[in-house]
Amino acid sequence: SQQGEEDPQALSIQEGENATMNCSYKTSINNLQWYRQNSGRGLVHLILIRSNEREKHSGRLRVTLDTSKKSSSLLITASRAADTASYFCATDAEGSGGYQKVTFGTGTKLQVIP
Protein backbone atom coordinates (compact mmCIF):
# COMPACT_ATOMS: atom_id res chain seq x y z
CA SER A 1 0.00 0.00 0.00
CA GLN A 2 1.28 3.44 -0.82
CA GLN A 3 2.31 6.07 1.66
CA GLY A 4 0.23 8.89 0.21
CA GLU A 5 -3.25 8.65 -1.21
CA GLU A 6 -5.10 11.63 -2.58
CA ASP A 7 -8.80 12.13 -2.47
CA PRO A 8 -10.73 12.69 -4.65
CA GLN A 9 -9.10 11.03 -7.65
CA ALA A 10 -10.70 13.59 -9.93
CA LEU A 11 -12.37 16.93 -9.34
CA SER A 12 -14.18 19.22 -11.77
CA ILE A 13 -15.14 22.76 -10.76
CA GLN A 14 -16.10 26.07 -12.33
CA GLU A 15 -13.59 28.87 -12.61
CA GLY A 16 -13.69 31.03 -9.51
CA GLU A 17 -14.67 28.23 -7.17
CA ASN A 18 -12.36 26.79 -4.54
CA ALA A 19 -10.79 23.35 -4.95
CA THR A 20 -9.90 21.14 -2.01
CA MET A 21 -7.78 18.03 -2.28
CA ASN A 22 -6.89 15.69 0.54
CA CYS A 23 -3.94 13.43 1.18
CA SER A 24 -3.65 10.65 3.72
CA TYR A 25 -0.49 8.82 4.65
CA LYS A 26 0.44 5.89 6.84
CA THR A 27 3.75 6.41 8.62
CA SER A 28 5.41 9.26 10.49
CA ILE A 29 6.82 11.98 8.29
CA ASN A 30 9.33 14.80 8.48
CA ASN A 31 7.77 16.98 5.80
CA LEU A 32 4.88 16.90 3.36
CA GLN A 33 4.93 18.59 0.00
CA TRP A 34 2.44 19.24 -2.73
CA TYR A 35 3.40 19.10 -6.39
CA ARG A 36 1.53 19.94 -9.55
CA GLN A 37 1.81 18.20 -12.92
CA ASN A 38 0.44 19.45 -16.20
CA SER A 39 -0.50 16.69 -18.60
CA GLY A 40 2.54 14.73 -19.80
CA ARG A 41 5.00 17.07 -18.10
CA GLY A 42 7.24 16.96 -15.05
CA LEU A 43 6.12 17.77 -11.54
CA VAL A 44 6.49 21.26 -10.16
CA HIS A 45 6.91 21.88 -6.44
CA LEU A 46 4.16 24.03 -4.94
CA ILE A 47 4.55 24.14 -1.20
CA LEU A 48 6.21 22.33 1.70
CA ILE A 49 4.85 21.96 5.21
CA ARG A 50 6.95 20.58 8.03
CA SER A 51 5.65 18.07 10.53
CA ASN A 52 5.60 20.70 13.30
CA GLU A 53 3.49 23.11 11.25
CA ARG A 54 -0.29 23.03 11.00
CA GLU A 55 -1.02 25.47 8.21
CA LYS A 56 0.84 27.25 5.47
CA HIS A 57 -0.13 29.75 2.78
CA SER A 58 1.38 30.62 -0.56
CA GLY A 59 -0.60 32.94 -2.80
CA ARG A 60 -3.91 31.21 -3.56
CA LEU A 61 -2.72 27.98 -1.95
CA ARG A 62 -3.45 26.93 1.60
CA VAL A 63 -2.10 23.71 3.01
CA THR A 64 -3.03 22.13 6.32
CA LEU A 65 -1.40 19.23 8.08
CA ASP A 66 -2.88 17.10 10.82
CA THR A 67 -0.23 14.65 11.99
CA SER A 68 -2.62 13.02 14.48
CA LYS A 69 -4.87 12.02 11.58
CA LYS A 70 -1.96 11.58 9.16
CA SER A 71 -3.65 13.80 6.63
CA SER A 72 -3.12 16.99 4.71
CA SER A 73 -5.29 19.16 2.53
CA LEU A 74 -4.53 21.53 -0.31
CA LEU A 75 -6.97 24.35 -0.96
CA ILE A 76 -6.77 26.39 -4.13
CA THR A 77 -8.91 29.51 -3.84
CA ALA A 78 -10.50 31.40 -6.73
CA SER A 79 -9.50 28.73 -9.20
CA ARG A 80 -8.51 29.53 -12.77
CA ALA A 81 -8.56 27.44 -15.93
CA ALA A 82 -4.76 27.43 -15.77
CA ASP A 83 -4.97 25.50 -12.49
CA THR A 84 -6.13 22.46 -14.45
CA ALA A 85 -3.53 19.80 -13.66
CA SER A 86 -2.86 16.79 -11.47
CA TYR A 87 -1.85 17.47 -7.88
CA PHE A 88 0.30 15.11 -5.83
CA CYS A 89 1.26 15.00 -2.21
CA ALA A 90 4.69 13.69 -1.32
CA THR A 91 5.75 12.54 2.10
CA ASP A 92 9.29 12.69 3.30
CA ALA A 93 10.28 9.99 5.77
CA GLU A 94 13.38 8.29 7.05
CA GLY A 95 14.63 5.60 4.72
CA SER A 96 17.33 3.01 5.17
CA GLY A 97 20.93 4.17 5.59
CA GLY A 98 19.94 7.71 6.53
CA TYR A 99 18.44 8.38 3.12
CA GLN A 100 15.28 10.48 3.20
CA LYS A 101 12.72 8.66 1.13
CA VAL A 102 10.11 10.69 -0.71
CA THR A 103 6.92 8.87 -1.64
CA PHE A 104 4.32 10.29 -3.98
CA GLY A 105 0.60 9.60 -3.93
CA THR A 106 -1.62 8.72 -6.86
CA GLY A 107 -2.72 12.30 -7.41
CA THR A 108 -5.93 14.28 -7.82
CA LYS A 109 -6.81 15.33 -11.35
CA LEU A 110 -8.31 18.81 -11.21
CA GLN A 111 -10.27 20.30 -14.08
CA VAL A 112 -11.27 23.94 -13.89
CA ILE A 113 -13.96 24.83 -16.40
CA PRO A 114 -13.83 28.38 -17.77
Add this chain to the structure above:
Amino acid sequence: ETGVTQTPRHLVMGMTNKKSLKCEQHLGHNAMYWYKQSAKKPLELMFVYSLEERVENNSVPSRFSPECPNSSHLFLHLHTLQPEDSALYLCASSQDSGLAGGPHTQYFGPGTRLTVL
Protein backbone atom coordinates in the same frame (compact mmCIF):
# COMPACT_ATOMS: atom_id res chain seq x y z
CA GLU B 1 11.79 25.82 -16.76
CA THR B 2 12.94 23.97 -13.65
CA GLY B 3 16.64 23.70 -14.57
CA VAL B 4 16.37 19.98 -15.31
CA THR B 5 16.38 18.85 -18.94
CA GLN B 6 15.64 15.45 -20.38
CA THR B 7 16.28 14.00 -23.81
CA PRO B 8 14.71 12.66 -25.82
CA ARG B 9 11.20 13.85 -25.02
CA HIS B 10 9.64 10.94 -26.89
CA LEU B 11 11.09 7.53 -27.68
CA VAL B 12 9.63 4.55 -29.46
CA MET B 13 11.66 1.37 -29.34
CA GLY B 14 11.32 -2.30 -30.07
CA MET B 15 11.89 -4.95 -27.44
CA THR B 16 15.31 -5.83 -28.84
CA ASN B 17 16.61 -2.26 -29.05
CA LYS B 18 19.10 -0.57 -26.77
CA LYS B 19 18.57 3.08 -26.02
CA SER B 20 19.51 5.60 -23.37
CA LEU B 21 17.65 8.41 -21.64
CA LYS B 22 19.61 11.46 -20.61
CA CYS B 23 19.02 13.91 -17.82
CA GLU B 24 20.99 17.05 -17.04
CA GLN B 25 20.51 19.46 -14.16
CA HIS B 26 21.82 23.01 -14.07
CA LEU B 27 21.01 23.68 -10.43
CA GLY B 28 24.20 22.59 -8.70
CA HIS B 29 22.34 19.81 -6.90
CA ASN B 30 24.00 16.74 -5.43
CA ALA B 31 21.20 14.20 -5.76
CA MET B 32 19.44 12.90 -8.85
CA TYR B 33 16.52 10.52 -9.29
CA TRP B 34 14.76 8.41 -11.89
CA TYR B 35 11.02 7.86 -11.58
CA LYS B 36 8.58 5.87 -13.67
CA GLN B 37 5.05 7.18 -14.10
CA SER B 38 2.48 4.80 -15.52
CA ALA B 39 -1.19 5.55 -16.02
CA LYS B 40 -3.25 5.35 -12.84
CA LYS B 41 -0.28 4.36 -10.69
CA PRO B 42 1.69 6.37 -8.16
CA LEU B 43 5.01 7.76 -9.21
CA GLU B 44 7.51 4.91 -8.78
CA LEU B 45 10.98 5.75 -7.56
CA MET B 46 13.54 3.73 -9.51
CA PHE B 47 17.01 4.97 -8.59
CA VAL B 48 18.60 7.63 -6.43
CA TYR B 49 22.11 8.96 -6.79
CA SER B 50 23.77 11.12 -4.17
CA LEU B 51 27.16 12.61 -5.01
CA GLU B 52 27.35 10.21 -7.96
CA GLU B 53 26.86 7.17 -5.74
CA ARG B 54 23.74 5.06 -6.03
CA VAL B 55 21.94 5.10 -2.70
CA GLU B 56 18.65 3.53 -3.73
CA ASN B 57 17.71 0.84 -6.18
CA ASN B 58 14.03 0.23 -5.75
CA SER B 59 13.90 -3.37 -7.00
CA VAL B 60 14.17 -2.29 -10.60
CA PRO B 61 14.68 -5.01 -13.26
CA SER B 62 18.18 -5.26 -14.67
CA ARG B 63 16.97 -4.24 -18.12
CA PHE B 64 17.14 -0.70 -16.68
CA SER B 65 20.70 0.37 -15.97
CA PRO B 66 21.45 3.79 -14.50
CA GLU B 67 24.67 5.72 -14.85
CA CYS B 68 25.74 8.91 -13.08
CA PRO B 69 29.09 10.07 -14.45
CA ASN B 70 28.96 13.35 -12.49
CA SER B 71 26.55 15.24 -10.29
CA SER B 72 25.01 17.08 -13.25
CA HIS B 73 24.25 14.14 -15.52
CA LEU B 74 22.19 11.02 -15.15
CA PHE B 75 21.50 8.35 -17.72
CA LEU B 76 19.10 5.45 -17.88
CA HIS B 77 20.24 2.73 -20.25
CA LEU B 78 17.48 0.55 -21.63
CA HIS B 79 17.74 -2.89 -23.20
CA THR B 80 15.34 -5.71 -24.00
CA LEU B 81 12.40 -3.81 -22.58
CA GLN B 82 8.86 -5.11 -22.38
CA PRO B 83 5.65 -3.38 -23.54
CA GLU B 84 4.68 -2.86 -19.88
CA ASP B 85 7.74 -0.65 -19.52
CA SER B 86 5.99 1.97 -21.65
CA ALA B 87 5.56 4.99 -19.39
CA LEU B 88 6.69 8.54 -18.71
CA TYR B 89 10.19 8.48 -17.22
CA LEU B 90 10.93 11.45 -15.06
CA CYS B 91 14.27 12.68 -13.81
CA ALA B 92 14.56 14.90 -10.77
CA SER B 93 17.27 16.52 -8.73
CA SER B 94 17.51 17.96 -5.24
CA GLN B 95 20.08 19.81 -3.19
CA ASP B 96 20.88 16.59 -1.39
CA SER B 97 19.25 13.25 -0.78
CA GLY B 98 18.04 14.42 2.58
CA LEU B 99 20.63 12.77 4.77
CA ALA B 100 20.64 15.81 7.04
CA GLY B 101 16.92 15.47 7.54
CA GLY B 102 16.15 18.77 5.93
CA PRO B 103 13.46 19.56 3.37
CA HIS B 104 13.72 17.48 0.30
CA THR B 105 12.24 19.51 -2.55
CA GLN B 106 12.79 17.86 -5.89
CA TYR B 107 12.98 19.61 -9.24
CA PHE B 108 11.68 17.59 -12.14
CA GLY B 109 12.49 17.48 -15.80
CA PRO B 110 9.72 17.34 -18.43
CA GLY B 111 10.04 13.59 -18.82
CA THR B 112 10.63 11.14 -21.64
CA ARG B 113 7.52 9.44 -23.01
CA LEU B 114 8.68 5.89 -23.78
CA THR B 115 6.72 3.48 -25.92
CA VAL B 116 7.93 -0.10 -26.23
CA LEU B 117 6.48 -2.00 -29.17
